[in-house]
Amino acid sequence: MVTIELFGIHREIAGIDKIKLPVGEKTLVSDALDYVRKKFPAISLKEYSVLITVNHEVASPDRPLKADDTVCILPHIGGG
Amino acid sequence: MLETGLHVAFDDCYNFVEALIYSLVPDNIPVRKRVYSTEEENTQYMKILAEIRYRPAGVVGGYTDRILRVDLSTQEISIQKLPPDFKHMYTGGRGYALKLIWDETGRDTRHDSPENLLVMASGPLGNEPGFPGTGKFIVGSISPLTDTFIDSNVGGHFGPLLKLAGFDALAVSGIFGEDAVVLIDGDNGTISIAAAPVYDEKTDKGALSFGARLLQDVNSGEYSDSLAAVVAGEGAVNSRFGIVNSLYYDRRRQRLRAKQAGRGGTGTVMRTKKLRGIVVKSGLPRANGNNAVDKKLVRQAGASLQKVITHCDHLQLNLSAWGTTGLSEYMNRFHIFPVNNYQFGQSPEAPKLFASVFLNEYFSKNLPDGCYYGCNLACSKGVETVVLTRGPMKGMTVSVDGPEYETVAAVSNMGIFDPRFVLEYNWYCDEYSLDTISTGVTGGFFMECVERGFLTHEDIGYALEFGNIDAVDRMLHEIGRGEGFGRIAGQGVARGKRWVAEKYAARKGLDADEVMTELNKFGMEVKGLEFSMYVTRESLAQQGGYGFSLKGPQHDETWLIFIDQVHREIPSLEDKANALKWFPLIRTWFNATGLCKLPWIDVRNPEAAGTPEPVKNTPTLAYYIDYLNGTTGSRKDLQDILDDSERLQLLQKLINLRQGKGTRENDRIPLRAMSPVFPHEYQVRAEYYDTWLKDNAGDRAVPASPEEKLKLLQEEREQAYQKLCDIVYDKKGYNSQGVPKRETVTKFGLLDEKAGRLLKEYGE
Numbered sequence: 001m002v003t004i005e006l007f008g009i010h011r012e013i014a015g016i017d018k019i020k021l022p023v024g025e026k027t028l029v030s031d032a033l034d035y036v037r038k039k040f041p042a043i044s045l046k047e048y049s050v051l052i053t054v055n056h057e058v059a060s061p062d063r064p065l066k067a068d069d070t071v072c073i074l075p076h077i078g079g080g
Numbered sequence: 081m082l083e084t085g086l087h088v089a090f091d092d093c094y095n096f097v098e099a100l101i102y103s104l105v106p107d108n109i110p111v112r113k114r115v116y117s118t119e120e121e122n123t124q125y126m127k128i129l130a131e132i133r134y135r136p137a138g139v140v141g142g143y144t145d146r147i148l149r150v151d152l153s154t155q156e157i158s159i160q161k162l163p164p165d166f167k168h169m170y171t172g173g174r175g176y177a178l179k180l181i182w183d184e185t186g187r188d189t190r191h192d193s194p195e196n197l198l199v200m201a202s203g204p205l206g207n208e209p210g211f212p213g214t215g216k217f218i219v220g221s222i223s224p225l226t227d228t229f230i231d232s233n234v235g236g237h238f239g240p241l242l243k244l245a246g247f248d249a250l251a252v253s254g255i256f257g258e259d260a261v262v263l264i265d266g267d268n269g270t271i272s273i274a275a276a277p278v279y280d281e282k283t284d285k286g287a288l289s290f291g292a293r294l295l296q297d298v299n300s301g302e303y304s305d306s307l308a309a310v311v312a313g314e315g316a317v318n319s320r321f322g323i324v325n326s327l328y329y330d331r332r333r334q335r336l337r338a339k340q341a342g343r344g345g346t347g348t349v350m351r352t353k354k355l356r357g358i359v360v361k362s363g364l365p366r367a368n369g370n371n372a373v374d375k376k377l378v379r380q381a382g383a384s385l386q387k388v389i390t391h392c393d394h395l396q397l398n399l400s401a402w403g404t405t406g407l408s409e410y411m412n413r414f415h416i417f418p419v420n421n422y423q424f425g426q427s428p429e430a431p432k433l434f435a436s437v438f439l440n441e442y443f444s445k446n447l448p449d450g451c452y453y454g455c456n457l458a459c460s461k462g463v464e465t466v467v468l469t470r471g472p473m474k475g476m477t478v479s480v481d482g483p484e485y486e487t488v489a490a491v492s493n494m495g496i497f498d499p500r501f502v503l504e505y506n507w508y509c510d511e512y513s514l515d516t517i518s519t520g521v522t523g524g525f526f527m528e529c530v531e532r533g534f535l536t537h538e539d540i541g542y543a544l545e546f547g548n549i550d551a552v553d554r555m556l557h558e559i560g561r562g563e564g565f566g567r568i569a570g571q572g573v574a575r576g577k578r579w580v581a582e583k584y585a586a587r588k589g590l591d592a593d594e595v596m597t598e599l600n601k602f603g604m605e606v607k608g609l610e611f612s613m614y615v616t617r618e619s620l621a622q623q624g625g626y627g628f629s630l631k632g633p634q635h636d637e638t639w640l641i642f643i644d645q646v647h648r649e650i651p652s653l654e655d656k657a658n659a660l661k662w663f664p665l666i667r668t669w670f671n672a673t674g675l676c677k678l679p680w681i682d683v684r685n686p687e688a689a690g691t692p693e694p695v696k697n698t699p700t701l702a703y704y705i706d707y708l709n710g711t712t713g714s715r716k717d718l719q720d721i722l723d724d725s726e727r728l729q730l731l732q733k734l735i736n737l738r739q740g741k742g743t744r745e746n747d748r749i750p751l752r753a754m755s756p757v758f759p760h761e762y763q764v765r766a767e768y769y770d771t772w773l774k775d776n777a778g779d780r781a782v783p784a785s786p787e788e789k790l791k792l793l794q795e796e797r798e799q800a801y802q803k804l805c806d807i808v809y810d811k812k813g814y815n816s817q818g819v820p821k822r823e824t825v826t827k828f829g830l831l832d833e834k835a836g837r838l839l840k841e842y843g844e
Contacts, residue, residue: 078639
């Protein structure tokens with residue numbers, strides 16, 4: 001299983017901060033995003049508006065996922 | 081009657097003659113120093129002590145080329161006309177403040193020296209309702225905490241109104257004999273020094289309360305958005321970290337709102353000068369307030385940025401709904417949220433302080449907020465109705481402007497996770513005029529001193545411990561009123577450390593300097609300024625961001641912690657050093673020009689994804705460059721504005737050198753900013769640190785014992801920071817001691833005789 005962590009407005013809409021995704025051999029980051037979109041249609045996940053990390057490293061949508069990975073869906077925080 | 085009639089007739093004649101003279105002179109002339117001799121001639125509560133009449137200079141391309149000079153020692157009011165090229169060398173805003181303080185203060189100038197200047201200035205891009213975030217101004221001075229230049233950035237209407245009243249900057253020098261106010265009336269063409277009104281004890285001690293009365297008194301009992309004020313309360317008298325409150329009338333909320341120039345003690349400087357408040361008035365229209373050279377370009381740039389904010393903010397940080405409190409959950413998740421004097425970066429209690437709590441339970445909703453017109457990011461949240469449950473105003477119903485993230489985290493830093501207390505702490509700090517950050521970091525330091533046995537409850541007078549709300553509340557009021565332990569705490573961490581060291585050394589028969597060595601490990605200050613509210617030990621880039629910051633560890637120069645620690649977008653030393661060169665230049669450019677940086681840095685433009693370095697958000701920066709060129713008529717590109725900003729940074733570095741705060745030694749940061757200090761800090765994240773050591777210790781074997789692991793970690797982190805210093809200094813054109821090289825200063829046109837002598841002192 002992969003853990004997908006939600007924050008901020010995504011967490012508010014979903015009502016939870018973590019969801020689990022069963023992962024197969026060819027599960028990609030983009031699949032995790034699609035999973036969130038289907039489960040919570042009200043969450044808008046435009047690619048430019050979020051930063052995805054896998055195990056605390058910035059990840060592209062085509063990065064493969066494996067069991068026990070943690071995917072974080074974050075906004076871009078530049079620091080004011 | 082006859083006496084009165086003659087008096088009126090004389091006054092009418094005098095006014096006629098004065099008006100005739102005034103119409104014949106171009107700008108200003110102190111036609112008379114008006115001294116009122118009877119109560120009837122005074123404003124109801126204020127005795128005018130000195131006054132000039134003037135004609136406000138118009139704004140052209142964002143500038144008036146005028147500085148208002150007020151010397152409180154001599155009661156002289158004058159208008160300094162600047163040569164047209166001044167603004168090309170010294171942008172701002174911030175540039176004006178730096179140049180004035182470089183020229184008119186010296187090595188021995190301290191915050192309370194008469195020659196110290198208190199400068200307030202917006203910048204060429206302040207005051208444009210067609211562009212988001214143009215309500216910012218800076219307050220610059222020699223700081224009571226750092227003894228060198230500080231510029232504190234603040235929002236509201238004061239800066240724009242000052243410009244409309246005819247001035248790019250206000251520079252106050254001298255020290256008055258009694259409390260005074262300065263009144264700048266751009267509509268009637270008068271500038272006055274008046275004896276500060278005396279209302280009642282409660283009102284006079286506060287900032288918000290005094291400012292509210294003052295703004296009504298100068299406008300026949302009415303608030304108006306044609307007026308704004310800056311004020312500082314009794315906490316600014318009694319501490320070194322007094323703030324300047326910027327008050328303005330919000331038509332939507334129908335009340336006064338307050339923003340703060342929070343860092344570095346500029347409010348303390350203000351009260352040291354016996355300056356109780358400054359009011360500025362101008363009824364000129366705000367639209368096209370800068371008289372832009374290319375109004376169409378300005379409109380287009382503003383519309384483009386507003387569109388990005390509208391479409392993107394609610395999908396990202398959601399600042400328009402949550403304000404900056406939205407940062408709390410991200411900081412907590414990644415161990416960046418300060419808890420118990422930065423010992424920890426995370427707490428299971430932190431969700432009590434997340435944005436949703438403030439939004440659902442406290443913030444006013446359905447009110448477009450903002451600190452200035454035209455900003456649709458509108459992140460200045462507030463709570464309309466709070467009944468105070470503590471302190472001298474217990475039972476009073478107040479409105480709270482805030483809290484910002486930093487205030488929330490200042491409270492968590494003291495081990496408190498009560499959102500209601502955050503609001504009361506916010507309000508009292510504003511009313512007293514205390515920096516919420518310095519108060520929270522100083523409180524956290526003393527709490528840890530108690531925890532570690534350096535101080536006892538008897539030393540303080542009560543149980544100042546992490547999580548003790550009553551104790552924090554007591555400390556806050558003691559600082560504000562200058563009572564009890566507050567007299568010590570109000571000095572800040574740097575001076576507080578010395579007090580603790582001497583006390584503990586005397587008690588234990590130790591050497592005070594050795595005790596200081598221990599306290600320096602967890603006393604969170606650099607150059608005398610307390611850290612702002614981010615735990616940096618897992619971000620080497622942010623350690624540098626705080627250490628190299630010219631004013632002290634305030635994040636407005638550099639905030640790289642997320643792209644370094646969380647995104648890992650700048651993994652190598654070279655990457656970090658490049659970021660530490662670039663980001664401070666662009667971030668402080670916003671401070672120089674009268675702009676808020678949040679619409680750029682915290683709202684990612686969709687087009688940024690297709691650029692080589694999306695984190696720089698250059699498509700949005702392009703709007704700012706258009707706004708600049710459209711306003712001023714310049715033809716600058718991004719490199720030009722970075723060069724303008726670098727000139728100002730170098731000038732600030734020269735001031736730091738002169739004041740003894742400009743070398744590598746002054747860029748040292750506490751051990752806690754780099755590493756766990758004590759074993760329990762390692763143990764709470766033992767797995768993480770064990771892995772870090774395996775991955776980073778190179779050829780050095782990872783020891784088995786926890787004590788030796790901690791020692792190795794500390795050594796590795798200290799070495800990494802020193803290596804970072806070397807590479808960053810090189811990139812900035814400094815020598816290995818952090819002193820700018822002669823050729824660097826020459827390149828930016830700053831090598832005059834004074835700078836040359838100074839560099840020679842430091843071996844350049």
